[in-house]
Amino acid sequence: MTYLHNIGAYFLMIKDMFRKPTKWSVMKTLIFKDIDDLIMGSLGIVAFISFFVGGVVTIQTALNIDNPLIPKYLVGFATRQSIILEFAPTFISIIMAGKVGSFITSSIGTMRVTEQIDALEVMGINAINYLVFPKFIALMLYPFVISIAMFLGIVGGMAACFFGGYSSIDDYIIGIQTDFIPFHIAYAFIKTFAFAFLLATIPSFHGFYMKGGALEVGKASTTSFVWTSVVIILLNYILTQMLLS
Amino acid sequence: MIEVKDLQKSFGDAHILKGITTTFENGKTSLVIGQSGSGKTVFLKCLLGLFTQDEGTITYDGNIYSQLNSDQKRDLRSKMGMVFQGSALFDSMTIAENVMFPLRMFTKQSKSEMQDRVDFVLKRVNLPDAHNKMPSEASGGMQKRVAIARAIVNNPKYLFCDEPNSGLDPKTAIVIDNLIQEITDEYNITTIINTHDMNSVMEIGEKIVFLKDGLKAWEGSKDNIFITDNKVVTDFVYSSELFKKVRKMYLEERNT
Ligand SMILES: Nc1ncnc2c1ncn2[C@@H]1O[C@H](COP(=O)(O)OP(=O)(O)O)[C@@H](O)[C@H]1O
Ligand SMILES: [Mg+2]
Numbered sequence: 001m002t003y004l005h006n007i008g009a010y011f012l013m014i015k016d017m018f019r020k021p022t023k024w025s026v027m028k029t030l031i032f033k034d035i036d037d038l039i040m041g042s043l044g045i046v047a048f049i050s051f052f053v054g055g056v057v058t059i060q061t062a063l064n065i066d067n068p069l070i071p072k073y074l075v076g077f078a079t080r081q082s083i084i085l086e087f088a089p090t091f092i093s094i095i096m097a098g099k100v101g102s103f104i105t106s107s108i109g110t111m112r113v114t115e116q117i118d119a120l121e122v123m124g125i126n127a128i129n130y131l132v133f134p135k136f137i138a139l140m141l142y143p144f145v146i147s148i149a150m151f152l153g154i155v156g157g158m159a160a161c162f163f164g165g166y167s168s169i170d171d172y173i174i175g176i177q178t179d180f181i182p183f184h185i186a187y188a189f190i191k192t193f194a195f196a197f198l199l200a201t202i203p204s205f206h207g208f209y210m211k212g213g214a215l216e217v218g219k220a221s222t223t224s225f226v227w228t229s230v231v232i233i234l235l236n237y238i239l240t241q242m243l244l245s
Numbered sequence: 246m247i248e249v250k251d252l253q254k255s256f257g258d259a260h261i262l263k264g265i266t267t268t269f270e271n272g273k274t275s276l277v278i279g280q281s282g283s284g285k286t287v288f289l290k291c292l293l294g295l296f297t298q299d300e301g302t303i304t305y306d307g308n309i310y311s312q313l314n315s316d317q318k319r320d321l322r323s324k325m326g327m328v329f330q331g332s333a334l335f336d337s338m339t340i341a342e343n344v345m346f347p348l349r350m351f352t353k354q355s356k357s358e359m360q361d362r363v364d365f366v367l368k369r370v371n372l373p374d375a376h377n378k379m380p381s382e383a384s385g386g387m388q389k390r391v392a393i394a395r396a397i398v399n400n401p402k403y404l405f406c407d408e409p410n411s412g413l414d415p416k417t418a419i420v421i422d423n424l425i426q427e428i429t430d431e432y433n434i435t436t437i438i439n440t441h442d443m444n445s446v447m448e449i450g451e452k453i454v455f456l457k458d459g460l461k462a463w464e465g466s467k468d469n470i471f472i473t474d475n476k477v478v479t480d481f482v483y484s485s486e487l488f489k490k491v492r493k494m495y496l497e498e499r500n501t
Contacts, residue, residue, distance in 0.1 A: 026349055033337070115333040118295050123350055124322040 010205050017133050017201075020126040027134060034138035038100050042145060045099060046092055050083075050149040053091070054156025057082055062166035075167040076157070076175020081184075083153035089188045090236050092149045093195040096142075097228035101203040104135060105224040108207025109217040117208070132204040142196035143189050150188075187243045194239065195232055202228045246271050246306060247292065247403065247435065253300035254287055261287050263459040264301070271306075274429045274436045274449055276467075279456035280481065285439040286330070288456065289405050292437070293327060294318065305403070323351045326396030326434075328406040328425075332388040334380035340391050341367070341376035347399045366394040370424060386417040390424070397428055404429065404436040410445060422448045443488055446470065455481070471495065 021027065061078040108131055111117050120127040154176055161172045206224035210216055247269040254262040261284045269275045277285050290296045292303055294310060303310045305321060313321060326347075334343050341363050348359045367373060370390040380388055389409060396404055406425060410418035426449040429436040438450065446453065446467065453470050455463040455478055462477045463470075470482060471492070483489045 023350065110336075114331050114336075115329040116335055118290070119327065119329060119333040119335070121295055122293055122322065122325065122327045123347055124319040125350060 009209065010201070013128055013132070013205055013208065014201060016126065016128040017136065018129070020129060021133070022125060022130045027130075030130070030134035031137050034134045035141060037103065038135065038138045039141045039145060042096060042099055043148065045095070046145055046149050047152050049095060050088065050092070050152040051156035051159070053087060054079065054083055054153030055160035057087065057153070058157035058160040058172075059164060059166060062161075062164075072167050072171040073175035073178060075161070076172035077178045078175075079157040079172075080154060080176040083157075084150050084184055084188050088146050088149040088153060089191040089195065090232065092146060093192075093199065093232050094229050096145075096195075096199055097203075097232060098225050100139075100199055101225055101228045102221040104200070104203035105207040105210075105221045106217050108204055109210045109220045110214075112208065112210055113213050113217060128208065131208065132201065135204060136197070136200040139196040139200040140193075142199065143192045146188070146192045187239075190243065191236060191239055194235055198228060198231055198235070202231060246304075247437070248304040249292070249301070250304070251301040252288070252291060252298050252303065254284075254291055254296060254298050261459050262291065262298070265456070265459075265461050266301075267454050267461060267464055269435060269437055270452065271435045272429075272433045273451045274426055274438065275452040275454065276446060276450040277437060277439045277454045277456060278441060278446060278481070279462075281441060283456045284459045285441075285456055286407055289407055289437065289439055293325060293405060294322070323347075323399060324402040326399070326401035326404045328389070328392045328396050328404070328409050330407040330411055332380070332385075332392040334388055334391055334395070336380050338380075339376065340372070340378050340380065340383065343380065343391055344394045344398050347395065351399055362398060363394075366398045367391075369397075369428070370394045385412055386414075386421065389413065389421050393421075393424060393428070397432070397434075400432065401434060404434045406436070406438040408439050408441070410440070410442060415444065418442070418444065419448055425449065443482060443485065446482075457481075 022030075058075055058079045062075045065074060108117075111131070117127045117131075120130055158169060158172055161167045161169060167175070203224045206220045206227070210220040249265055249267050249269075252262050252265040253260075265288065277288060279285055287296060291298045297311075308317070308321070310318070310321070334340075335346065338346065341360075344363045344366060345359050348354055348362060352359075354362070363376075364373075367375065370393050372387060372390050372394070375383065375387065375391070378387075380391065383391065393406075393409075396406075404425070409425060410421045413421060422445050425436065425438065428434065438445070440446070450467055453463075453465060453467055454461055455470075457477055463473065463475050465473065470478060472495075473479065479492075483492050
């Protein structure tokens with residue numbers, strides 16, 4: 001029962017996000033602030049993780065291929081496929097559910113428990129539009145983060161080849177160009193946009209409707225991370241089924 | 246004038262406000278007093294429209310709040326200022342930005358007009374140099390002053406304060422109480438203050454509404470609260486030893 005209630009409340013929140021917009025002069029500064037916090041602030045960790053996981057994917061692929069009949073360029077090919085299709089859009093989104101999601105939940109939740117949201121509403125401001133809409137717009141730049149993750153993942157694989165000698169750089173480069181299907185990129189970015197929407201709205205929902213005090217803010221962040229990840233994983237399955245099979 | 250008629254509010258099964266009827270005169274400071282948990286905050290938030298009541302009406306100068314359309318509601322809200330219990334300053338903004346916020350939202354003033362107004366109200370609450378501090382760098386008393394400045398910056402007609410001096414030392418508390426009273430008189434604002442602090446009752450306010458368990462247990466003027474024989478009121482008012490002694494002296498004085 002409460003699940004149904006919450007799902008209903010979530011969709012009502014999304015509707016309210018577009019109602020009664022905040023003055024543009026104010027909204028503009030909020031959007032820039034959220035781009036800075038949510039997008040720019042995540043680049044470092046995303047770059048770091050992508051580069052090294054790209055390397056690991058390459059090493060493991062290379063070590064699992066010991067049949068001399070399998071061409072060497074397969075290492076590059078397999079790395080590219082797993083990074084573009086799965087690792088960058090989905091795995092990074094789970095990391096972001098932890099980083100960006102808990103930031104969103106705790107900052108909005110803190111505003112709730114310290115009555116800052118009430119203060120906005122007293123002034124006749126649509127607090128959902130004021131707080132959630134700029135995050136939604138900022139996360140429209142999320143595909144940019146994912147592109148960087150894809151690029152650095154592949155570069156990480158190349159670096160692993162270079163330092164570990166798992167395949168020659170030339171073979172790797174041939175590999176990442178083999179059988180390139182442009183729709184795979186489209187598939188990856190459709191997922192990315194969908195996940196960006198979830199990353200902006202589910203944590204906001206958990207922050208906005210939380211009750212209690214400082215302790216509950218912490219709990220809400222954890223719950224928000226769990227739900228955001230669960231929904232991302234489920235939607236990933238559904239979209240993959242729909243788009244690739 | 247704010248007229249409240251049979252105000253009722255429940256959260257789930259918990260019946261918090263059980264039918265409150267009272268009025269608040271224009272240009273006066275009224276106090277809503279009562280123990281913690283008696284429903285003062287819920288009452289105030291209903292007046293502000295942050296909670297929608299289940300029953301009853303709230304009338305602002307003849308206009309029934311629930312019957313206003315959204316533009317009229319917005320217009321009315323732009324005439325309300327609220328000082329929250331924990332100040333509720335926006336912690337991502339400096340003190341000056343906090344105070345300027347209602348002006349940015351409600352007015353079409355130029356940047357320099359807004360800045361002048363912010364300078365003026367910050368000076369009025371005795372914080373002439375705090376503009377660029379963040380709220381987290383300010384003491385509790387300063388935060389309360391900023392909250393008052395933010396509440397009055399757009400010249401409100403109605404000012405609501407939820408326990409404005411909770412968490413402050415007694416001396417700062419009196420300063421804050423007096424500041425609110427002075428501002429109310431100076432700008433002819435209709436002010437409603439929630440408090441459980443009898444020291445505030447001694448200092449400020451004209452009319453008092455006493456809430457107990459979601460009901461209005463007593464109302465009257467400030468002078469009467471110290472002489473009423475209403476048991477519920479005296480239990481609350483004279484719960485501290487100091488006030489018990491004061492009462493004893495008063496009664497002895499009256500009897501001689
Ligand atoms: N949003 C809410 N949801 C459920 N119960 C609430 C809510 N706000 C207040 N209450 C309950 O209403 C009662 C009165 O609270 P409140 O008005 O804050 O008391 P006071 O301000 O007089 O200390 C308390 O029992 C509190 O738990
Ligand atoms: Mg209260």
